[in-house]
Amino acid sequence: MIPDRAPLIAATARQNLMQLVQLRWIAAVGQLTTISVVEYGLEIDLPLLQMGGVLAVFMAVNGLSLLRLRWPNEVTNREIFIGLAFDALVLTALLYLSGGATNPFTCLFLLQVTLGAVLLEAWAVWAMVLVTALCFFGLTFAHLPLQLPHGGPDLLTLYVRGALVGFVLDAVLLVIFISRINANLRTLDAQLAALRQRALEEDHIVRMGLLASGAAHELGTPLATLDVILGDWRRMPKLAQDPELAEEVEEMRAEVARCKAIVTGVLISAGEARGEAAGAASLKAYLSDMFEDWKVRRAPPVAIYRDELDSDPVIVADSALRQAIHNLLDNAVEASPNAVWMDTRLADGQLLVRIRDLGRGFTEDMLAELGKPYQSTKGRLGSGLGLFLVVNVVRKLGGRVEARNREVGGAEVLISVPLSVLAVEEMT
Numbered sequence: 001m002i003p004d005r006a007p008l009i010a011a012t013a014r015q016n017l018m019q020l021v022q023l024r025w026i027a028a029v030g031q032l033t034t035i036s037v038v039e040y041g042l043e044i045d046l047p048l049l050q051m052g053g054v055l056a057v058f059m060a061v062n063g064l065s066l067l068r069l070r071w072p073n074e075v076t077n078r079e080i081f082i083g084l085a086f087d088a089l090v091l092t093a094l095l096y097l098s099g100g101a102t103n104p105f106t107c108l109f110l111l112q113v114t115l116g117a118v119l120l121e122a123w124a125v126w127a128m129v130l131v132t133a134l135c136f137f138g139l140t141f142a143h144l145p146l147q148l149p150h151g152g153p154d155l156l157t158l159y160v161r162g163a164l165v166g167f168v169l170d171a172v173l174l175v176i177f178i179s180r181i182n183a184n185l186r187t188l189d190a191q192l193a194a195l196r197q198r199a200l201e202e203d204h205i206v207r208m209g210l211l212a213s214g215a216a217h218e219l220g221t222p223l224a225t226l227d228v229i230l231g232d233w234r235r236m237p238k239l240a241q242d243p244e245l246a247e248e249v250e251e252m253r254a255e256v257a258r259c260k261a262i263v264t265g266v267l268i269s270a271g272e273a274r275g276e277a278a279g280a281a282s283l284k285a286y287l288s289d290m291f292e293d294w295k296v297r298r299a300p301p302v303a304i305y306r307d308e309l310d311s312d313p314v315i316v317a318d319s320a321l322r323q324a325i326h327n328l329l330d331n332a333v334e335a336s337p338n339a340v341w342m343d344t345r346l347a348d349g350q351l352l353v354r355i356r357d358l359g360r361g362f363t364e365d366m367l368a369e370l371g372k373p374y375q376s377t378k379g380r381l382g383s384g385l386g387l388f389l390v391v392n393v394v395r396k397l398g399g400r401v402e403a404r405n406r407e408v409g410g411a412e413v414l415i416s417v418p419l420s421v422l423a424v425e426e427m428t
Contacts, residue, residue, distance in 0.1 A: 013075040015184045016119055017065065020083060023115075023177050024062045027087075028055060030169055031094065034105070038098075042158070045147040047097050054093045061086060081116070081124040085131050088112045092135040100143020101136065104162030109136055111170050118181055223260050230256060258297075280424050281317040283351070284309055287344050290322050291329075300333050306343035315422040324393040328355045328413050331387065335359025336410060346419065350399070353415040361405035370403055390415075397421050 035051060038044050065083065069075075088109065095103045109132040116128035148158075230253045239245045281289075284307060291305040325342075332340045336357030344353050370391065391401045399417035406412050 099146040100139040107166045302339035308345035324390040332357040358410040361411045
């Protein structure tokens with residue numbers, strides 16, 4: 001199973017556009033500062049009104065880009081290319097008003113090309129090269145010459161000083177922008193790695209489900225045969241006259257019936273996560289009955305359920321969630337045979353189920369790798385799948401599983417599931 005990269009790539013493109021918007025604000029401040037230094041520090045007359053108009057348009061368009069980021073539409077390669085081309089035209093207009101090709105800040109064209117090489121597809125990068133080259137070429141023929149003050153530095157001296165400032169500005173902006181883009185790419189890589197890991201885990205569950213459903217089909221016939229045989233034994237005069245044997249036969253029949261119920265549940269779940277057997281029930285009754293069924297089956301000395309629900313909506317009696325909670329209770333009673341607690345409550349539209357025990361708790365490795373298969377303290381072959389299945393079942397329901405060790409000893413596992421996914425409307 002290959003994870004879908006498109007949503008992550010779209011999110012990264014949106015982040016890149018945000019970085020470009022922030023870079024423009026920095027560039028606008030730098031341009032205003034440079035114009036002020038040249039006009040008032042070097043006493044070189046500049047067409048301030050025209051240059052101010054260009055910068056006003058530049059900042060207005062950047063403000064519109066901020067509004068664009070609020071739209072849900074995907075940020076496209078063409079959109080970023082148009083934005084960079086617009087930036088190149090703004091730079092061209094400012095250079096036209098301040099000496100043209102003789103202005104040392106023409107080096108900032110390379111900044112536009114570098115940004116394009118990082119952000120754009122191949123065709124758009126070469127288009128960006130063409131746009132900046134044409135802009136530079138045009139400035140060699142058309143521009144307003146600088147009006148140098150009498151007695152001030154000559155044009156060559158100004159050019160060298162400006163080239164130094166332009167280089168520093170170019171380098172600083174590139175470092176800021178490229179560093180942020182690399183951070184976005186690292187985040188994208190980490191998210192893709194997490195998606196791949198999740199896909200592997202889901203594939204593992206699919207294989208386990210196929211094996212389980214196959215085993216359930218195979219077990220159906222021998223279990224039915226055992227049920228018939230035990231029923232015949234029950235009616236045999238010799239066994240009927242021996243109360244002890246008759247009681248053992250009844251216990252065997254009960255265990256066979258339980259096995260048949262488990263097999264039936266596996267087959268229902270294999271066909272559909274929420275099959276026809278999933279009916280509606282009130283939330284309080286669903287959780288209370290679930291706990292009582294488990295309590296009767298495992299019969300620990302102390303098993304306490306505390307209902308802190310402040311409402312009682314009608315929900316789907318989800319068999320997958322039921323099995324997940326039973327798995328956690330089974331793990332708790334194996335770690336703490338004498339006492340297990342479960343409490344439930346609602347908070348912010350989430351159903352919270354907390355299970356506590358007095359066992360040895362989780363190791364640091366298990367807490368760090370929560371939900372990974374074969375992470376267990378039991379030391380048995382094949383152990384460690386219960387929590388793995390719980391995490392994935394809850395994740396499929398849009399929830400999450402958290403675990404920690406209690407300060408007073410033992411472990412605590414918290415399941416959080418959106419109440420909306422259990423609503424009766426989901427059954428239709």
